[in-house]
Amino acid sequence: MKVKVGTLEQLPKRLGKCVRVGNRELALFRTGDDQVFAVENRCPHRGGDLSQGIVSGEFVFCPLHDWKICLKDGRVQAPDEGCVKTYRAAVKDGLVYVEL
Amino acid sequence: MKRKLVLIGNGMAGVRCIEEILKLDREAFEITIFGSEPHPNYNRILLSKVLQGDTRLDDITLNSWEWYERNGIRLFAGETVTEVDIKRRLVRTDRGRVVEYDELIFATGSNPFILPVPGADLPGVTAFRDIQDCERMIEYAKTYKKAAVIGGGLLGLEAARGLLHLGMDVDVIHIFDYLMERQLDPTASKLLQRELEKQGMNVLLRKETAELFGNGRVEGVRFKDGTSIAADLVVMAVGIRPNVDLARRSGIEVNRGIVVNDYLETSVPHIYAVGECAEHRGVVYGLVAPLYEQGKVLAEAICGRKGKPYEGSVVATQLKVSGVDVFSAGEFMDGEGTESIKLYDEARSVYKKVVVRQGKIVGAVLFGDTSEGRKLFDMIQRGDSVEALSLSLFAPTASGGKGSLAAAMADADVVCGCNGVTKGAICQAIAEHGLKTVAEVRDYTNASRSCGGCKGLVAELLEHMLGEEANRYAVKETICGCTDLSREEVIAAIKEKRLMTVKEVMSVLGWKNEEGCSKCRPALNYYLGMLYPGEYDEEAESLFVNERLHANIQADGTYSVVPRIYGGVTTAEQLRNIADVAEKYNVPMIKITGGQRIDLLGVKKEDLPRIWADLGMPSGYAYAKALRTVKTCVGKQFCRFGTQDSTGLGIRMEQTFERLKTPHKVKMAVSACPRNCAESGIKDVGIVGVEGGWEIYVGGNGGTHLRAADLLCTVKTEDEVIEMTGAFLQYYRESAHYLERTSKWVERVGLEHIREVLFDVETRRALLERLYKALSATKDPWRDIVENEALQQTLFRDIGDKEPVPVE
Numbered sequence: 063m064k065v066k067v068g069t070l071e072q073l074p075k076r077l078g079k080c081v082r083v084g085n086r087e088l089a090l091f092r093t094g095d096d097q098v099f100a101v102e103n104r105c106p107h108r109g110g111d112l113s114q115g116i117v118s119g120e121f122v123f124c125p126l127h128d129w130k131i132c133l134k135d136g137r138v139q140a141p142d143e144g145c146v147k148t149y150r151a152a153v154k155d156g157l158v159y160v161e162l
Numbered sequence: 163m164k165r166k167l168v169l170i171g172n173g174m175a176g177v178r179c180i181e182e183i184l185k186l187d188r189e190a191f192e193i194t195i196f197g198s199e200p201h202p203n204y205n206r207i208l209l210s211k212v213l214q215g216d217t218r219l220d221d222i223t224l225n226s227w228e229w230y231e232r233n234g235i236r237l238f239a240g241e242t243v244t245e246v247d248i249k250r251r252l253v254r255t256d257r258g259r260v261v262e263y264d265e266l267i268f269a270t271g272s273n274p275f276i277l278p279v280p281g282a283d284l285p286g287v288t289a290f291r292d293i294q295d296c297e298r299m300i301e302y303a304k305t306y307k308k309a310a311v312i313g314g315g316l317l318g319l320e321a322a323r324g325l326l327h328l329g330m331d332v333d334v335i336h337i338f339d340y341l342m343e344r345q346l347d348p349t350a351s352k353l354l355q356r357e358l359e360k361q362g363m364n365v366l367l368r369k370e371t372a373e374l375f376g377n378g379r380v381e382g383v384r385f386k387d388g389t390s391i392a393a394d395l396v397v398m399a400v401g402i403r404p405n406v407d408l409a410r411r412s413g414i415e416v417n418r419g420i421v422v423n424d425y426l427e428t429s430v431p432h433i434y435a436v437g438e439c440a441e442h443r444g445v446v447y448g449l450v451a452p453l454y455e456q457g458k459v460l461a462e463a464i465c466g467r468k469g470k471p472y473e474g475s476v477v478a479t480q481l482k483v484s485g486v487d488v489f490s491a492g493e494f495m496d497g498e499g500t501e502s503i504k505l506y507d508e509a510r511s512v513y514k515k516v517v518v519r520q521g522k523i524v525g526a527v528l529f530g531d532t533s534e535g536r537k538l539f540d541m542i543q544r545g546d547s548v549e550a551l552s553l554s555l556f557a558p559t560a561s562g563g564k565g566s567l568a569a570a571m572a573d574a575d576v577v578c579g580c581n582g583v584t585k586g587a588i589c590q591a592i593a594e595h596g597l598k599t600v601a602e603v604r605d606y607t608n609a610s611r612s613c614g615g616c617k618g619l620v621a622e623l624l625e626h627m628l629g630e631e632a633n634r635y636a637v638k639e640t641i642c643g644c645t646d647l648s649r650e651e652v653i654a655a656i657k658e659k660r661l662m663t664v665k666e667v668m669s670v671l672g673w674k675n676e677e678g679c680s681k682c683r684p685a686l687n688y689y690l691g692m693l694y695p696g697e698y699d700e701e702a703e704s705l706f707v708n709e710r711l712h713a714n715i716q717a718d719g720t721y722s723v724v725p726r727i728y729g730g731v732t733t734a735e736q737l738r739n740i741a742d743v744a745e746k747y748n749v750p751m752i753k754i755t756g757g758q759r760i761d762l763l764g765v766k767k768e769d770l771p772r773i774w775a776d777l778g779m780p781s782g783y784a785y786a787k788a789l790r791t792v793k794t795c796v797g798k799q800f801c802r803f804g805t806q807d808s809t810g811l812g813i814r815m816e817q818t819f820e821r822l823k824t825p826h827k828v829k830m831a832v833s834a835c836p837r838n839c840a841e842s843g844i845k846d847v848g849i850v851g852v853e854g855g856w857e858i859y860v861g862g863n864g865g866t867h868l869r870a871a872d873l874l875c876t877v878k879t880e881d882e883v884i885e886m887t888g889a890f891l892q893y894y895r896e897s898a899h900y901l902e903r904t905s906k907w908v909e910r911v912g913l914e915h916i917r918e919v920l921f922d923v924e925t926r927r928a929l930l931e932r933l934y935k936a937l938s939a940t941k942d943p944w945r946d947i948v949e950n951e952a953l954q955q956t957l958f959r960d961i962g963d964k965e966p967v968p969v970e
Contacts, residue, residue: 063968068961076677076703077956084966094677111719113960114707114767116680123680125707125715130680162966 063162070156073098078113078122088149088160089113091133093120099133100151100160106144164192167464168253168263170243170408172197174206174612175437175453176269177225182461184233190465193235194261196253199292200240202227207450207613212296213324219293224611246412248430265464268409268420268428268435272402272448277312281374287396290321299395303328306394310334310383312371314341316481318399319358323484325397326362333364333391335371335383337400345479345490349506350513350529357486357511366391404439404446419446424471426460436460443474450580450612452477478539480532480579482615486511489535492525492542493517500524503548505556514556518548536576568622577619580612588620592627600624639899642681644673649899653689662697664690664704680706685900688787691823692895695932696939702957708785711957712943713770716763721770723762724784725777726820729794729812729832730758736779743776757791757829759784771954774944780820781944787901788823789891792816793831795839797851804834806851811880812840815849818884819891821940822933825898825907828891843871846904847887852876856883860890860916861908869905872913874920889926892933893919 067081073092080103081088089103089112099120103112110126117123120133130139131146138144150161167183169176172195180193197203203225211217230237238255245254252262274289276282286302288295299321303309307330311322314336322332334341340351341358355365370386374396384390404419415421415429419441426434426442437453438446447453452475459472478491494517496502505514512530516523516538522545526538534555541550571577573586591597591606600620604610610617640646647655652671661667664686668678678686683704690698702710713721725740740760744752750764759782765773774781783790794812798804812832822828831840832849842848844864848871850857855878862871874890877883893916898907908916919925947953 063966065964065966066969067964072961074703074956079961081961082963084964086966090961108717109719111715114711114715116683116706117703118675118677118679118683126717128680159969 064152064159065162066157067100067160068158070098070153070158073158076117078115078117080111080113083160083162086162089122090151090158090160091117091122093117093133098151098153098158100149101131101133101136102147102149104146105129105131106138106146107142112146165190165264166262167191167193167265167267168261169193169195169267169269170246170253171267171269171271171437171439172199172201172203172237172239173269173271173437174203174224174450175271175457176267177203178454179267179269179436179457179460180235181225182458183465186461186465186467188233191265193233194263195230195235195237196241196243196255197237197239198242199294201293202230202237202239204293205612205614206292209290209293209296210320210324212293213290213299213321214327215300215324243408246408246433248412248414248433251432264432266433267460267464268414268433268439269437270405270408270439272404272438274398275401275403276398277371277400279371279373281376281380282398284374284376284380285378286376286380286394287374287398290317290397290399291402296324299325299397300328302395303330307331308333308393309395309397310391310393311397311399312383313397313399313401314338314365314367315344315399315401316342316483317402318397319483321397321399322358322363323361325395330395331364332362333366333393334358335366335369335385335391337368337370339367341365341367342483342488345481346488346529347490347495347515347527349504349515350488350490350527353511353513353529354483354486354488358484361484363484402438402448404441406439409435409439417441417444424459424473425463425468426456426472427463434460434464442472445474447475447477449477449479451475451582454581454612476539476543478535478542478579480535480615481613487528487530487532489528489532489538490526491535491539492523493519494525494527503551503556516548516551516555521547523548523551536579539579540575568619568626577623578607578609578612578616580615581608583607583609585623588623589627592624598624598628641685641900642679644668644675644678644682645671647671649685649689652686653693656689656693662690662694664701678704684709688823688825688900692936695936709787711767711770712781712785712947713765713767714785718764720764720766722784723765723770723773723777724755724759724782725779726782726816727759727779728816729792729809731794731809731813732760739777739779743773746776747773755784755791757784758793759791767958768960771944771947771958775948779944780942783821786823787826788821789816789819789828789830791829793829793840793845795833795835795837797834801834803837804851805853806834806856808832808834808840808849808851811849811851811856811883814880815884815887819888819937821942822891822895822937823940824891824895825900826903828894828904830887844868845871847890849883849887854878856880858883858886858890861904861913863903863905865903867903867905872908874913874917885926885930886920888933889920889929890916892929892936895936896929896932 075092079090087103088100091099105124107129110124114125115122122131129142136146136148152159205222205224208222242256243253244256254260274291288298309325309330310333311318312335314334322334325332340348372384372386374380380396382390382392406416406420409420410416420435420439422435422440422442426436428435436456456472462469480489500517500519503516515527517525523541571585575585577585588609597603600617603620610620667686684706687704707715749762753761755761792812792815794809797808828846830847831842831845833840833842834851842850844862848859848862857876858874859871860874863869
């Protein structure tokens with residue numbers, strides 16, 4: 063199901079935003095090259111708030127213990143292991159949609 | 163297609179040039195080398211060691227057979243080029259081989275000069291120039307007893323030394339008034355002669371050879387004065403002549419040597435000459451350093467990267483002759499218009515002379531102690547005035563004093579004169595590659611690869627480096643995996659290119675990850691802020707969450723709020739206010755911190771700006787790489803032991819330095835007496851009041867790297883405490899790596915070094931100026947955010963909750 067979660071204007075580049083949709087908490091990111099990604103806002107390590115991590119390219123670094131997570135596929139980068147759920151995100155006419 | 167490069171002469175100068183070419187461009191040439199000797203390139207300077215019998219050819223080989231193979235070089239050793247066809251660009255050899263060339267290098271070296279006297283061709287007469295000569299002499303020494311060396315120059319004396327070592331009686335015959343007249347003045351020469359005679363050499367001066375006589379083989383030498391001596395072996399070491407026959411026959415311009423210009427080009431296009439066979443601006447060089455310089459220039463030229471031309475070399479000689487150190491450089495003979503400063507210590511066989519012309523140092527001779535040779539050589543080259551001469555040069559050196567030489571040298575000082583390798587380069591290599599032996603240093607840096615005279619110094623450096631110095635040259639630490647550059651290199655580039663943003667630094671300096679990572683971006687953000695106070699705006703997206711939100715993120719995603727409570731001294735009103743705010747926002751935990759402040763824990767991100775507004779207190783920076791707290795003890799106002807007003811000074815320090823960003827967090831403390839209730843001994847800067855003054859401790863740490871602080875100095879007044887602390891903080895800000903605590907930093911750079919910097923009045927003044935400039939550009943971040951609605955929106959507010967309503 064496709065849900066409208068906000069406007070592109072609400073997403074500063076390289077600064078994540080948290081959005082709650084129903085009982086889900088998502089972290090939305092707009093990368094330096096203007097792609098938008100949505101992932102479950104919970105680091106698989108200790109549940110860190112990924113939306114507050116440092117964004118570099120298509121990766122986010124968890125603010126709690128610096129785990130590096132790929133925004134495209136949700137995979138935690140070595141040497142750490144794990145995965146976060148990713149959601150397909152799309153932008154149309156300045157509006158941001160996420161496929162739940 | 164590769165160009166064809168042919169080298170005639172497989173000796174030190176030619177092969178070094180090939181090495182330089184390979185360094186510049188491995189793929190440019192198909193290389194062929196011809197050498198008349200049946201050996202790979204060896205170190206001719208060390209032939210005397212082979213002669214002494216304790217060194218084998220393998221030990222002095224510079225380039226192994228395998229090296230040629232590995233570099234795809236065709237080597238024809240034991241094959242002599244007999245003809246060069248400059249029209250058809252090809253060479254022919256004594257074995258009938260024909261090889262074409264696009265570029266041709268002559269490195270034919272020189273031949274020993276054989277005196278044209280009767281009997282010079284008798285068996286038992288030899289030169290001293292190559293391996294074969296050595297082998298011949300070693301053979302003779304087995305059966306014969308009496309040797310005569312004609313020529314009292316360096317080569318002759320080395321041959322004589324070798325023959326003595328092989329058990330022969332040796333006469334050294336010299337035509338001039340004193341030995342080694344080209345490198346020494348008469349005084350030094352006499353000292354040398356005395357030393358050689360002590361070793362068993364018999365020196366005959368002012369003897370001109372008339373003939374060598376003998377029946378079937380040499381039996382003696384007769385001189386022009388009618389006298390004669392007996393000899394079973396005669397070594398001719400009267401000099402060398404550039405080997406130019408082939409060049410002359412080929413139609414290349416030849417004078418004494420093959421004439422070359424500043425790029426080592428001969429009169430014929432595509433033909434070059436390098437080394438002892440070349441004559442540059444009328445000079446033919448014989449020492450290895452100039453030949454290597456030529457090789458480098460030629461390599462650049464031949465690779466099409468003509469750089470600095472070769473403009474000739476000022477020659478210095480630093481040698482060990484029969485175990486005695488001698489040095490000379492420049493204009494070292496006393497003459498018209500020169501004056502000299504001399505030290506002559508006959509008892510210890512030390513002689514030093516510096517020649518001065520019109521107030522400038524123009525030459526020098528050193529005998530017995532040549533440790534200052536390099537330095538003098540530099541002074542001569544620069545034409546330093548005589549005033550620059552340090553008196554220590556003429557101070558009697560204690561026998562044990564030499565150990566500190568390696569330490570005393572500057573990084574830019576040359577250790578290996580032959581190869582131009584500096585102390586800095588050697589130390590760097592030792593640190594980077596973990597080198598442990600002189601041989602390893604030689605392989606990495608070329609130092610001691612030629613004459614070997616600097617081996618002792620290299621060994622000293624190794625010893626020195628494996629000791630406490632290692633850190634100074636520590637393995638290059640890059641900022642992070644995104645770059646190969648170190649902190650120092652990045653900062654230098656930021657300054658030089660005036661890079662103003664994190665993004666600019668990463669893109670201009672070729673970051674491997676275009677957008678960096680969580681290590682480098684905060685680091686760059688700090689460095690930029692440090693370099694451009696007031697000009698650089700912090701980039702929120704390059705900050706770790708705590709510094710971006712000015713609060714400490716907690717395990718559950720909430721934040722903590724620690725307002726500034728100067729010196730840990732509060733009031734009832736302030737406490738009441740904090741209590742009200744805590745209630746209003748349902749703060750789950752209120753905690754007294756280790757830094758004598760109050761922490762409100764469990765605050766939601768969105769509430770942060772409101773809490774700050776309600777508190778109306780400045781940020782305590784408990785989340786930042788910055789000055790955190792200044793802990794104090796009660797002090798003399800109440801404490802019966804207190805000698806000073808610790809709370810007063812603590813408050814003043816906190817008010818002075820608050821908001822100052824530092825490479826890592828900085829904690830301070832002020833105690834009013836040595837009981838040290840504020841724990842000044844484990845703080846980045848800890849102050850302890852004593853009767854009549856304050857002790858300033860630095861580099862303490864009570865955390866993971868538990869470390870007692872070092873006493874930096876003791877001062878009398880509070881103003882001085884502020885001044886010293888400020889200078890210390892600023893120097894830390896400017897020279898520490900990002901995330902390096904003062905405890906680590908003090909250990910890395912050394913307390914003594916820090917003292918040297920801070921105790922210099924001028925440097926301290928400059929540090930303080932920069933510090934106050936940085937401080938004046940700061941403002942309270944909480945207040946800033948409270949007053950900035952846009953910032954609150956961007957950083958503190960999430961997108962409002964959404965109902966999961968499908969849009970299609």
